[in-house]
Amino acid sequence: xxxxxxxxxxxxxxxxxxxxxxxxxxxxxxxxxxxxxxxxxxxxxxxxxxxxxxxxxxxxxxxxxxxxxxxxxxxxxxxxxxxxxxxxxxxxxxxxxxxxxxxxxxxxxxxxxxxxxxxxxxxxxxxxxxxxxxxxxxxxxxxxxxxxxxxxxxxxxxxxxxxxxxxxxxxxxxxxxxxxxxxxxxxxxxxxxxxxxxxxxxxxxxxxxxxxxxxxxxxxxxxxxxxxxxxxxxxxxxxxxxxxxxxxxxxxxxxxxxxxxxxxxxxxxxxxxxxxxxxxxxxxxxxxxxxxxxxxxxxxxxxxxxxxxxxxxxxxxxxxxxxxxxxxxxxxxxxxxxxxxxxxxxxxxxxxxxxxxxxxxxxxxxxxxxxxxxxxxxxxxxxxxxxxxxxxxxxxxxxxxxxxxxxxxxxxxxxxxxxxxxxxxxxxxxxxxxxxxxxxxxxxxxxxxxxxxxxxxxxxxxxxxxxxxxxxxxxxxxxxxxxxxx
Amino acid sequence: xxxxxxxxxxxxxxxxxxxxxxxxxxxxxxxxxxxxxxxxxxxxxxxxxxxxxxxxxxxxxxxxxxxxxxxxxxxxxxxxxxxxxxxxxxxxxxxxxxxxxxxxxxxxxxxxxxxxxxxxxxxxxxxxxxxxxxxxxxxxxxxxxxxxxxxxxxxxxxxxxxxxxxxxxxxxxxxxxxxxxxxxxxxxxxxxxxxxxxxxxxxxxxxxxxxxxxxxxxxxxxxxxxxxxxxxxxxxxxxxxxxxxxxxxxxxxxxxxxxxxxxxxxxxxxxxxxxxxxxxxxxxxxxxxxxxxxxxxxxxxxxxxxxxxxxxxxxxxxxxxxxxxxxxxxxxxxxxxxxxxxxxxxxxxxxxxxxxxxxxxxxxxxxxxxxxxxxxxxxxxxxxxxxxxxxxxxxxxxxxxxxxxxxxxxxxxxxxxxxxxxxxxxxxxxxxxxxxxxxxxxxxxxxxxxxxxxxxxxxxxxxxxxxxxxxxxxxxxxxxxxxxxx
Numbered sequence: 001x002x003x004x005x006x007x008x009x010x011x012x013x014x015x016x017x018x019x020x021x022x023x024x025x026x027x028x029x030x031x032x033x034x035x036x037x038x039x040x041x042x043x044x045x046x047x048x049x050x051x052x053x054x055x056x057x058x059x060x061x062x063x064x065x066x067x068x069x070x071x072x073x074x075x076x077x078x079x080x081x082x083x084x085x086x087x088x089x090x091x092x093x094x095x096x097x098x099x100x101x102x103x104x105x106x107x108x109x110x111x112x113x114x115x116x117x118x119x120x121x122x123x124x125x126x127x128x129x130x131x132x133x134x135x136x137x138x139x140x141x142x143x144x145x146x147x148x149x150x151x152x153x154x155x156x157x158x159x160x161x162x163x164x165x166x167x168x169x170x171x172x173x174x175x176x177x178x179x180x181x182x183x184x185x186x187x188x189x190x191x192x193x194x195x196x197x198x199x200x201x202x203x204x205x206x207x208x209x210x211x212x213x214x215x216x217x218x219x220x221x222x223x224x225x226x227x228x229x230x231x232x233x234x235x236x237x238x239x240x241x242x243x244x245x246x247x248x249x250x251x252x253x254x255x256x257x258x259x260x261x262x263x264x265x266x267x268x269x270x271x272x273x274x275x276x277x278x279x280x281x282x283x284x285x286x287x288x289x290x291x292x293x294x295x296x297x298x299x300x301x302x303x304x305x306x307x308x309x310x311x312x313x314x315x316x317x318x319x320x321x322x323x324x325x326x327x328x329x330x331x332x333x334x335x336x337x338x339x340x341x342x343x344x345x346x347x348x349x350x351x352x353x354x355x356x357x358x359x360x361x362x363x364x365x366x367x368x369x370x371x372x373x374x375x376x377x378x379x380x381x382x383x384x385x386x387x388x389x390x391x392x393x394x395x396x397x398x399x400x401x402x403x404x405x406x407x408x409x410x411x412x413x414x415x416x417x418x419x420x421x422x423x424x425x426x427x428x429x430x431x432x433x434x435x436x437x438x439x440x441x442x443x444x445x446x447x448x449x450x451x452x453x454x455x456x457x458x459x460x461x462x463x464x465x466x467x468x469x470x471x472x473x474x475x476x477x478x479x480x481x482x483x484x485x486x
Numbered sequence: 487x488x489x490x491x492x493x494x495x496x497x498x499x500x501x502x503x504x505x506x507x508x509x510x511x512x513x514x515x516x517x518x519x520x521x522x523x524x525x526x527x528x529x530x531x532x533x534x535x536x537x538x539x540x541x542x543x544x545x546x547x548x549x550x551x552x553x554x555x556x557x558x559x560x561x562x563x564x565x566x567x568x569x570x571x572x573x574x575x576x577x578x579x580x581x582x583x584x585x586x587x588x589x590x591x592x593x594x595x596x597x598x599x600x601x602x603x604x605x606x607x608x609x610x611x612x613x614x615x616x617x618x619x620x621x622x623x624x625x626x627x628x629x630x631x632x633x634x635x636x637x638x639x640x641x642x643x644x645x646x647x648x649x650x651x652x653x654x655x656x657x658x659x660x661x662x663x664x665x666x667x668x669x670x671x672x673x674x675x676x677x678x679x680x681x682x683x684x685x686x687x688x689x690x691x692x693x694x695x696x697x698x699x700x701x702x703x704x705x706x707x708x709x710x711x712x713x714x715x716x717x718x719x720x721x722x723x724x725x726x727x728x729x730x731x732x733x734x735x736x737x738x739x740x741x742x743x744x745x746x747x748x749x750x751x752x753x754x755x756x757x758x759x760x761x762x763x764x765x766x767x768x769x770x771x772x773x774x775x776x777x778x779x780x781x782x783x784x785x786x787x788x789x790x791x792x793x794x795x796x797x798x799x800x801x802x803x804x805x806x807x808x809x810x811x812x813x814x815x816x817x818x819x820x821x822x823x824x825x826x827x828x829x830x831x832x833x834x835x836x837x838x839x840x841x842x843x844x845x846x847x848x849x850x851x852x853x854x855x856x857x858x859x860x861x862x863x864x865x866x867x868x869x870x871x872x873x874x875x876x877x878x879x880x881x882x883x884x885x886x887x888x889x890x891x892x893x894x895x896x897x898x899x900x901x902x903x904x905x906x907x908x909x910x911x912x913x914x915x916x917x918x919x920x921x922x923x924x925x926x927x928x929x930x931x932x933x934x935x936x937x938x939x940x941x942x943x944x945x946x947x948x949x950x951x952x953x954x955x956x957x958x959x960x961x962x963x964x965x966x967x968x969x970x971x972x
């Protein structure tokens with residue numbers, strides 16, 4: 001058959017069944033993003049090729065599909081990733097945008113490389129980013145939406161987010177004798193630890209000109225396997241770097257606290273080996289790994305990038321997740337619905353989304369009430385029904401009764417909170433109304449959360465929460481049931 | 487500012503508000519398609535460039551963004567339209583596909599031309615096609631889904647589908663003295679009639695070498711303005727071509743009958759001037775025109791194309807509609823929601839879709855029961871509630887009560903029927919079950935339509951229809967109310 005009549009190598013034809021599978025993934029991404037307060041954006045499919053050399057140098061051009069218009073001067077390139085477009089879009093409107101913005105997108109990207117399993121020339125990728133304000137809380141938010149999507153698709157228990165902090169790691173490596181100019185090489189070595197034995201690692205280190213005994217000792221500590229831990233890393237740190245090791249452990253502890261507050265502490269492990277290849281990460285970095293160490297998603301904080309693209313200095317944190325690897329993971333675990341189950345699953349996912357916030361959670365007292373985060377996480381996750389939980393491993397994520405409200409279930413909700421520092425409740429409720437939120441939950445303490453119907457401007461009632469245990473499921477169910485229009 | 491930091495000319499950045507507007511249009515397209523029994527597909531964003539020269543010749547290449555992989559031999563091009571991909575995909579699997587397939591897509595396309603109002607370098611376009619079987623019934627189906635979407639968006643009353651038949655028109659023009667090799671030129675003249683006066687038309691005709699008095703007389707007949715009619719065309723046909731004029735009128739009459747049967751007769755006008763520029767159309771052609779003659783969509787039958795792309799001889803009919811022109815039309819009529827209305831409107835549209843058919847309509851007697859088509863059309867259109875209708879021009883398409891079942895409304899439904907010629911009811915119901923249809927409506931006659939719940943395998947009851955008037959609204963509402971799971 002003539003080549004003209006075949007799709008280009010590394011691209012896909014989506015016949016109806018393949019298209020439904022693609023939509024299942026894309027709609028799960030979209031639903032998780034919206035529930036976590038992210039707004040969808042998109043840029044052009046191609047950009048000025050020079051947009052990609054800003055961050056990656058001229059070398060990137062050989063990896064891109066680039067082209068000009070006949071008779072035109074401008075060189076364009078199909079987007080290989082979203083970050084440059086995102087940075088450009090933010091930079092162009094930085095002055096008029098709220099701080100922070102939470103943006104997501106689900107478009108396709110292109111790589112001009114040889115196709116191989118899991119790496120195609122055109123693929124879909126989910127990106128989520130918080131831009132314009134940033135600390136460990138925002139890092140945890142970004143991990144939260146990622147974990148939320150995995151939970152919804154039923155693979156939450158089969159993946160873990162491996163977390164590290166690149167800045168803290170750089171200080172530690174530095175203190176172990178690695179010069180500032182060799183830190184990137186040291187990170188490459190950490191990144192390869194799981195795949196190389198001690199001898200190969202050492203040979204590679206010498207090749208890089210890294211021969212400090214302290215760092216080599218650190219490099220050869222017990223492998224991750226089951227236990228990537230900050231403790232082992234600290235223990236393996238040479239005496240001379242003890243105080244930096246303590247500082248490193250303290251930083252990771254703070255990150256872990258933020259992750260717990262975002263309700264995803266139990267899905268995450270600290271992992272000193274996760275450093276991410278891309279040099280532009282500046283702080284927290286993470287990878288979601290499935291069994292067999294397969295990386296399903298990755299991301300981190302990149303506080304210098306918006307400035308590089310012509311914007312003001314701006315903190316930012318985000319991740320990317322491709323459709324091919326995720327699809328393979330779902331398939332391998334029997335968690336990809338098919339036939340009419342697939343159709344029903346898509347219907348259910350899209351129907352679960354409310355573009356207007358269903359609950360706007362604020363503190364009625366302290367500025368940063370420690371109960372707000374866990375309550376938001378729980379409302380976003382929803383509560384699986386009794387009948388669903390009873391079926392255990394036989395229950396499928398797309399089962400109709402998963403969040404059945406008549407059996408104690410609560411569907412996952414679109415939940416937001418304020419980014420303002422004001423404690424003026426009236427102003428906070430005005431913000432909620434402007435966003436079109438249906439209800440507000442005002443946290444006065446663990447025993448009293450006041451629920452307001454923002455449409456009818458009436459009090460629905462109070463309920464209690466318990467952020468430490470799951471005893472309060474009934475109360476959260478109450479919130480779910482009380483929300484108008486569900 | 488550096489050019490690298492701006493989106494390429496003719497492309498768009500979709501910030502959250504722009505993205506919501508894009509989704510409103512795309513989700514309306516998707517919902518209308520699904521309701522009418524079309525299944526979503528997609529192809530790669532780029533194809534082998536040679537795929538586009540098959541239909542359009544080498545000249546097309548200068549209008550495309552084309553590129554190669556560094557060091558690679560293959561020339562690729564960003565897709566300028568969907569038809570070549572569609573034809574390729576169908577041809578590759580023709581043997582194993584059901585007949586017909588009803589496919590739609592909503593992706594973006596690219597033109598390497600100077601951007602102007604309504605014509606961008608990257609834009610979204612909705613395509614719907616019925617492939618593998620075809621007559622006027624399938625032509626009408628395709629017009630039906632198009633009109634259905636316009637109705638849902640509230641612009642149905644502001645547009646009309648102008649219908650013609652290219653084969654019948656060619657015979658007529660031929661009979662008026664235009665040689666076979668000049669028919670395309672004659673079509674260009676017909677196409678320009680509304681924009682040129684008689685003198686200019688005549689000059690152009692002479693330039694094309696068309697100087698037959700009969701055709702010139704036909705060309706100068708009264709302009710469309712308000713009344714594009716087959717009658718005037720027939721009256722203006724020279725005596726010598728009277729029998730072809732009658733044949734032409736008869737063909738258009740048959741097309742009109744099929745359109746009435748598909749429930750869109752009142753949205754269509756026959757228009758002898760609509761011939762469509764593209765030479766590959768073989769039969770029925772149509773354009774949806776808004777006030778001021780703006781073309782919003784266009785399409786037609788193209789029975790030779792699949793073969794050209796390596797497939798078997800295959801009838802096919804479809805249309806395309808771009809997002810930019812449609813967006814302008816909605817905006818101009820105050821029919822583009824904004825703010826929280828926009829969010830709610832999107833939520834409502836996506837929630838209205840059921841990927842499994844809600845009703846499978848079959849004839850319980852005659853093979854082609856004349857009641858089946860109008861009943862399907864009515865169920866797909868739904869019934870607006872009393873309160874909504876009472877508000878008249880003040881009612882907006884996204885109002886919450888539009889299809890309120892508690893006020894006599896029925897939401898538009900996903901309705902299908904069989905493509906088989908069998909009258910064996912058991913086989914037909916098996917087909918419905920295989921498709922996952924929730925209910926079946928078996929038409930025994932205007933007074934008896936039997937409704938079956940296919941999940942519970944029980945009879946829900948009988949109802950009556952009246953295909954000529956709207957007296958049966960209550961009965962259709964009954965069907966709507968009876969369908970499980972709504």
